[in-house]
Amino acid sequence: MNTHLVLAALAGIATIVLLIVWLKVHPFLSLMAGAGVMAVSAGMPYANMFKSFTTGFGATMADVGLLIVLGSIIGTLLVASGGADVIVDTILHGTSIKWLPWAMALIAFVIGIPLFFEVGVVMIIPVVMYAAVRSKVPVMFVAIPALAGLSVLHGLVPPHPGPLIAISALNANLGITLGLGLLVAVPVLIVSGPLLSKIIVKWVPIAPRTDFLGGQSPEIKKDAKRPHFLAALIVVLLPVILMLARTIVELTKHDKTSVGAAIVFIGTPLIALFITVIVGMFVFGYTLSRSRDEVNQIVSSAFGPIAGILLIVGAGGGFKQTLVDSGIANMIGHALAQSGLPILFAAWLMAVLIRLATGSATVATITAAGIMAPMAAGMSPTHVSLMVLVIGVGSLFFSHVNDAGFWMVKEYFGMTVVQTIKSWSFMETVISVTGLACVMLLSVIV
Template sequence: MPLVIVAAAIVVLLLLIIKFKVHTFIALVIVSFLTAIALGMPVSKIVESIEGGFGDTLASVGLIFGFGAILGKLIADSGGAQRIAETLVGKFGQRYIQWAVVLVALILGVALFFEVGIVLLVPIVYQMAKQVKLPLMYLGLPMATGLSVMHGFLPPHPGPTVIAAQYHANLGMVLLYGVIIAIPTVVIAGPLFTAVARKYAPGAFAMNKKAGVLATIGDAEQRDLEDTPGFGISALTALFPVILMMIATITDLVRQAAGVDDNLAFRIVAMIGKPSTVMLISVLFAVYTMGIHRKIPMSKLMESAESSVKAVGMLLLIIGVSGSLKEVLINGGVGDYVADMFAGSTLSPLLLAWIIASVVRIAQGSATVAALTTAGLVIPLVQDSDVNLALITLATGAGSLIASHVNDTGFWIVKESFGLSVKETLATWTVLETVIAVCGLGFVLLLGLFV
């Protein structure tokens, strides 16, 4: 019954939004309440779960999106985004511009969480699309592919790192195999899939399509190139969050490798490396490089900041309440129900890990919860087999990415970022995540033949 209830909830949500034109925010709240009741949650716990999911989600991404929007707007209004876009277009040319976007997403995606990468890159990619007169999604989908693959497969991202620890896999081997699997996956799910999606979902790629919230942050007055900041300082400002996170990650890895005890200095570095702190410091850096250094009045800089925060206000509400639906599904026992379905299975551990992670992901939305649920169920099987622990980590990560849809916060981030309808998001982003998951499994199984 829990899976039937989940399916019914999805249908009701789609009907409210698509057929009855109910605003996404209101529709998500209604469906969260109905789903909680249908799952038999105690009445006293329903509002608590909905408010808790809303609060937890905003606690994790609210500051990131707020500061990210300000950073993107400062770079855009100063002409920095235009300089980065024109330089990359000039270096790669229109023919290879998708590969330029994929390369940038892969580099930034090593250190940046998916949400941070989206909020930083969408305004720049929007400028690039304007420069070469291409639909935003033509560049945006490959960009999202690079970020998603990095987020799902490679440490130091939370999912792969935590799963590796659960399986007691060697983190270095997870990283090595993850890179080997990530490269062909990005090629297939990025530019190649985008070409296919453009044919069967042309509406998402329309040139006259209204830009999404994050894209419009990158919309600024076009200037003469000599009136924009230099490419070096513009790129440094955009990459500053990556640099801070990389420093924090490398410092922690070196500390662990050297066996040095944790102390105040390391804790300060770790605090600086947290996404919210990183984004605050990056905004202050941008205020100087994109503003004060160029003799732009502070009042004008703060006008840009205020306008960007206003632009993402409704996006934050939608993201928050999508967390409410996810929390209801988790507290309603959907993940536990799926785990029980596979208890005692005799399938190959690699395939079993991928299947369980996929089903839990589709049922309750959270990739991290799907991965951790899977690890808890598969660990007993791993103990009695010779399966490669790094590969089962990657198989679990791949399955946890599949079929992002209305119960996943990432779905709504992509929808609002690119100005898509629910139907268009399902046709592009949901299918894209499924392609990534299937390719990930395929390359894990292939690599398993040689290692």
């Protein structure tokens, strides 16, 4: 093993951890600084310390950044039109207390497809509180399934940033990854959501906060025009359907026919999301009597909240490219190959360690994917997709005090630090370990 490159890698990662955890520097600047330190330490000329970084930044923004922007527009249209409220109320209507956790998991799973985790949490909190008050149950009974649904999708299913980053870094097939991600997500959600909530509600038997209900009731206002449930559901699932259709056509070797070629084209991630945006503008805008200016205003409001995410994703691409161009990724990959550890487990462990150190699932995904990229080159498309998934669940492991999501959940539910660890942190760990088990099982089957 090249000791010089090992020290360079440690210097780069240590710089990121130091800046994010101790000095509270924004992850974008931390990743940029870490890439610069790593490049110089690896022997790159000072004048070229950011050459690989800028190349990787541009490539990642072109590949992943556009998808994140389109996904954000779809999510914003869904929320602003009341489509999310329609989905929530339709699923909750007539649900008995026994099935309430399953209903909340389903709600989070459906609306979580186009929404970023933070947006989903903000939107679903009033729904959780309302459901708990209405059914007179402890809040964790319905909160854990809802949080699990959002978190599982965040780690496993495109077009969420984490999976998209790993897909780009590892050159994975998006359709295969999407299909396998949904396949893994269902059992992971069942275990970490409705089933786990029965345990956590005994550990953290807190009452719901009623102050979230004032002015934020999830009930549909009678005088507001909202989209129909089926229409809202179709828009949410449309990009998933188009991308999965493309994968099926390619796997069955029908992509050379005229119809197959058309399906492959519209199932391309960028085209699928662009089509969904156009459909969403009509279903969530024009058909609800909203003017062109009103729809444009909703679309414009989708850009501001994702600026920070885009910068972090782009910086992650730059960091990954620096890892590759410096030879560090190849060196670490070769060392892992000789370690005897199963490759998928090694990828999961890499993501777990970086997650624990930095508190950021995105940084953990970016770094682990960059390190594991050389190992993915010789793997089958299916196993490359499984590596994407195993990195995704590894990046969720044990959220604690250095994770912004930890404090977000703590404050929203009015819990102590210990209660948050016993509920949120434990749930995230169960998601990660269960996800690892499911992926390892799939690796034997497929």
